[in-house]
Amino acid sequence: MSFDSTFYARTLGQGAAIRELSRVTLVDRHETEDGHILPAGSEGTIVGTWARGAAYEVEFTKPFAALVTLEPDQFRVTTEPAF
Secondary structure, three states, rough: OOHHHHHHHOOOOOOOOOOOOEEEEOOOOOEEOOOOOOOOEEEEEEEEEHHOOEEEEEEEOOOOOOEEEEEEEHHHEEEOOOO
């Protein structure tokens, strides 16, 4: 099974779930578990989906590396993957 077909098989029936590898921008600042602050406007990439879109694992590289779990109202999608 190719990556594309595996991706679509995992997301079928999830309705409004945002696709993995979509680029997103934080709406408001977000404090990480270790106390660092990601400012509003920070851009990241969705690398995981929880509970059919109830939350997303998002990887940030700037202003520092962070992996955070966000609810959909905490970010906006800026770019979706082309596949």
